[in-house]
Amino acid sequence: MKVYLDNGATTRLDPRVLAKMRPYLTEKYGNASAINYLGQAAYLDLMEAKKRVAKLLGGEPAGVIFTSGATEANNLIIKGVALANQAKRKKIIISNIEHPCVRESANELARAGFQVEFVPANSEGLVTPEALRKIIDKETILVSVMAVNNEIGTINDIAALAKIAHQYGAYFHTDAAQAIPYLKIDIKKMGIDLLSLSGHKFYGPKGVGVAYIKKGIKVKPLMVGGGQENNLRSGTYNLPGIMGLTFALELAYKERAAYLKRVKALRDYFWQRINQEISGLKINGSMTKRIPANLNVQFTSIEGEAILMDLSHKGICVSTGSACSAANLQASHVLTAIGLSKNLLNSNIRFSFGRFNTKAEINYTIKALKETVKRLRSFSPIK
Numbered sequence: 030m031k032v033y034l035d036n037g038a039t040t041r042l043d044p045r046v047l048a049k050m051r052p053y054l055t056e057k058y059g060n061a062s063a064i065n066y067l068g069q070a071a072y073l074d075l076m077e078a079k080k081r082v083a084k085l086l087g088g089e090p091a092g093v094i095f096t097s098g099a100t101e102a103n104n105l106i107i108k109g110v111a112l113a114n115q116a117k118r119k120k121i122i123i124s125n126i127e128h129p130c131v132r133e134s135a136n137e138l139a140r141a142g143f144q145v146e147f148v149p150a151n152s153e154g155l156v157t158p159e160a161l162r163k164i165i166d167k168e169t170i171l172v173s174v175m176a177v178n179n180e181i182g183t184i185n186d187i188a189a190l191a192k193i194a195h196q197y198g199a200y201f202h203t204d205a206a207q208a209i210p211y212l213k214i215d216i217k218k219m220g221i222d223l224l225s226l227s228g229h230k231f232y233g234p235k236g237v238g239v240a241y242i243k244k245g246i247k248v249k250p251l252m253v254g255g256g257q258e259n260n261l262r263s264g265t266y267n268l269p270g271i272m273g274l275t276f277a278l279e280l281a282y283k284e285r286a287a288y289l290k291r292v293k294a295l296r297d298y299f300w301q302r303i304n305q306e307i308s309g310l311k312i313n314g315s316m317t318k319r320i321p322a323n324l325n326v327q328f329t330s331i332e333g334e335a336i337l338m339d340l341s342h343k344g345i346c347v348s349t350g351s352a353c354s355a356a357n358l359q360a361s362h363v364l365t366a367i368g369l370s371k372n373l374l375n376s377n378i379r380f381s382f383g384r385f386n387t388k389a390e391i392n393y394t395i396k397a398l399k400e401t402v403k404r405l406r407s408f409s410p411i412k
């Protein structure tokens with residue numbers, strides 16, 4: 030059996046989304062910047078897509094900038110806002126559990142002379158308003174805190190954090206790449222000024238994302254050239270991707286309640302069984318303020334990598350921490366931030382459940398995992 034429990038790394042394209050994308054790869058292939066009839070048809074669809082995305086997110090169509098994904102959106106927003114507003118202020122705040130594309134963007138700014146400060150997450154993996162209040166001041170240009178953490182699935186109180194940023198005259202950005210379809214993001218209600226999304230995290234295509242930029246915020250572009258996206262992001266519009274992302278986002282909002290119920294039932298069943306049938310397990314991060322698709326489990330006395338490889342040989346895909354850092358064998362900065370001791374930092378597996386998982390797959394995984402853990406523990410030098 031093949032089981033995919035790595036939906037936090039990426040999701041399978043929903044066949045309904047593929048069907049909506051196909052015409053844009055075949056008949057409707059015009060360049061949305063061209064003034065011939067195919068180009069103009071593409072342009073109209075692009076404008077429609079912006080309206081549809083803005084409506085779902087509770088923002089304005091003009092704020093929707095399509096990018097190649099959340100990495101690009103985060104780079105554009107963090108660096109672009111800092112560079113365009115540096116005459117006034119010099120301080121940037123990000124949390125210490127951000128995705129590397131946010132952290133490295135901030136590190137680049139630090140090397141360029143900006144003051145970068147890290148708001149720490151607590152032991153539950155949450156960034157609290159109190160922690161932000163301790164380090165924010167009137168020098169702060171931008172506060173960036175992720176809506177949902179990619180490794181442990183914890184959910185931050187974005188509205189409360191945004192409110193504090195605004196009290197100090199700073200902009201608030203959230204990397205919401207892991208938030209859809211789990212949270213009902215509403216830009217206006219939550220007080221979000223800037224937001225990043227990625228299509229492939231919610232059953233849409235890879236290589237397309239959104240940088241939402243509220244009207245009036247100055248941003249220095251990363252990409253210059255043809256002047257697309259109101260000069261904020263040059264490059265030919267990826268219309269198949271954009272139409273796919275838009276439809277995938279609509280499905281996520283429309284089917285949200287049933288989806289959440291389904292993944293929660295699978296995850297809770299999985300956890301209840303493995304916790305009963307395998308000794309020495311613990312969950313990393315808050316279990317209440319957490320998306321229902323994520324389970325990050327500590328396995329005492331075994332290396333996470335060994336579990337991952339063993340399960341992979343049995344046809345099961347999981348990950349240790351985030352897939353994005355799999356090539357880099359450093360201990361997870363998220364697990365370090367929430368205070369795991371050194372000997373526990375490499376004993377974790379992230380199981381992330383999704384739309385296409387079945388109960389039969391979960392039962393197969395439980396059986397395989399029990400065998401894997403038993404075998405690995407039998408010759409583990411760590412007791």
Ligand SMILES: Cc1ncc(COP(=O)(O)O)c(C=O)c1O
Nearest residue numbers: 098099100128179206207227353
């Ligand atoms: C929280 C978070 N931000 C950003 C990204 C990067 O997104 P993309 O793959 O669209 O560049 C990811 C992907 O893993 C993520 O989980």
